[in-house]
Amino acid sequence: MESFRTPGQRAGLTRAAVLGAAQDLLAEKGLESLTMRALAQRLSVAPNALYSHVTSKTALIDDLLDEVLAEVQAPAPDIADASDGLYQLMASTYDVLLTHRDLVPLYLARQGARGSNAQRLGTIMLALLARVNVHGSAASEALRVLIVYTIGFAAFTTHPPLDAGVDRPVIPAETLNNFTNGLRWLLTGITQASAVS
Amino acid sequence: MESFRTPGQRAGLTRAAVLGAAQDLLAEKGLESLTMRALAQRLSVAPNALYSHVTSKTALIDDLLDEVLAEVQAPAPDIADASDGLYQLMASTYDVLLTHRDLVPLYLARQGARGSNAQRLGTIMLALLARVNVHGSAASEALRVLIVYTIGFAAFTTHPPLDAGVDRPVIPAETLNNFTNGLRWLLTGITQASAVS
DNA sequence: AATATAGCTGGACGGTGTACAATTAGCAAG
DNA sequence: CTTGCTAATTGTACACCGTCCAGCTATATT
Incomplete structure (x- = not known):
């Protein structure tokens, strides 16, 4: 539950990894559970970290759809x-x-x-x-x-x-x-x- | 902007009035602006007051649709x-x-x-x-x-x-x-x- | 080796829907 | 005419949301 990284340390996220995790989360828990915070938690990352790879949740979903x-x-x-x-x-x-x-x-x-x-x-x-x-x-x-x-x-x-x-x-x-x-x-x-x- | 009523005083709301205001608000300001708080403000009422006439926002919308x-x-x-x-x-x-x-x-x-x-x-x-x-x-x-x-x-x-x-x-x-x-x-x-x- | 960049964290801001307790208006019953 | 019950309304607050900002630092660049 807690943070293992201190600011500055990287988690090795990729844009692809984020999209993939989003797709998995969606399949497992449904649309309502697809939240930036939940997605971040699944990747063991602070919520903001996602915004280094995706400009917004809307954009994320657009990419998912395509x-x-x-x-x-x-x-x-x-x-x-x-x-x-x-x-x-x-x-x-x-x-x-x-x-x-x-x-x-x-x-x-x-x-x-x-x-x-x-x-x-x-x-x-x-x-x-x-x-x-x-x-x-x-x-x-x-x-x-x-x-x-x-x-x-x-x-x-x-x-x-x-x-x-x-x-x-x-x-x-x-x-x-x-x-x-x-x-x-x-x-x-x-x-x-x-x-x- | 401020409250004219103290707790206990009635505003004379009706379920029909709430639905009507919701429809108007929707037509004027669009879907994104249809929020319980905005709806309440339009009726000069505290947000919670709506829940005396509607069980949830989802239910409200369902009624609107029908x-x-x-x-x-x-x-x-x-x-x-x-x-x-x-x-x-x-x-x-x-x-x-x-x-x-x-x-x-x-x-x-x-x-x-x-x-x-x-x-x-x-x-x-x-x-x-x-x-x-x-x-x-x-x-x-x-x-x-x-x-x-x-x-x-x-x-x-x-x-x-x-x-x-x-x-x-x-x-x-x-x-x-x-x-x-x-x-x-x-x-x-x-x-x-x-x-x- | 010095410097810039880019990934990450902590914390916060403004927004949402809604539950809880306290107030009181309006009405039914005595 | 009073008494008491019910239901409408308020203030406050909680949990959650998406996202911005500032700082830190590992990595890439020069």
Whole structure:
């Protein structure tokens, strides 16, 4: 509990170590417990020490969000069926989000992470959309719809939904079907719309 | 700035007054400024006084969320075209959400408000879904998809999206089109799926 | 070897939500 | 008309939060 170091002595912290510990703490104790003080304690360090490696808690979380997005498996932009590529990408995103349940509300509260990984995924999505003849503003619209839907659905999956009293047991596999169904609806809608215009 | 009342003297607070002031404060100063102390000051009352009418800040916000949902204009359950009824309901919800921008992130972070108004809307939606031959678990799935999509889209509308660098000006009318397009995709998907099964 | 830099600690500041005890206004009952 | 109970309100305070500032010193730079 007490301090082992006197001022001036180093603890060998790294920015990566801080991010990693934050991710662990989040996974173990949940979002509410992710506090700068708790994080510092886990690293056996004074709370202020963190600010040598992270400019603010907000920035820390932003980095966390983008770091998670690195796990998303994106299909090659030249995949045979572009529409299928979009499907795979969103499905993988959904999957990744479910393995980091506590972060999901943050994606929403903040806004979908402008980090480099997010940009990478965005670019791939736009490329795929272009291959199904969706360009310009229509493309960014479709992009938005897909992202919204995926993150939103993850939010409703991870945290208990409202349920207007129908059937009780929320089976994960069912929920996955639920997600993929809606996703397909959106994708057919997007591609059909481009066929008309 | 100072206290006009001595302990024991009443201020005539009501639960409704507290909720109302909270809503005003939110609209005027934004989410960050909605603090128990600020709320108390606006009502010329000590911060603790609020706890005679509200059990916690969380509960207060929950009530706020549900109160806003009362503004949603729901179509009569026996509207001619049930699918159109769903469309109108979600469109109205989207509209209401946009007039309370600061609450939107809260709907997501928390989870869609289990209050009485939310239940009322849920029931109506299920009734409409039944009329387009969607029942049981499929119905609650569809319900979830529609809610997720609407709230999620509102979130991306109110708070600046990420934008992978295409076109700049985010015209509200365009965004509305964006929303209604996706909504139609979902609705056709939902109804078509029921036609198959 | 001298000096700058950057990591760390101690301590503090201003903010938050909220519990506790003491006061007293308003109302019901005698 | 008095008495007493309940519930609204205040003052005070606690524990916690994110973060700034000043000092110390191990390390990198010159």
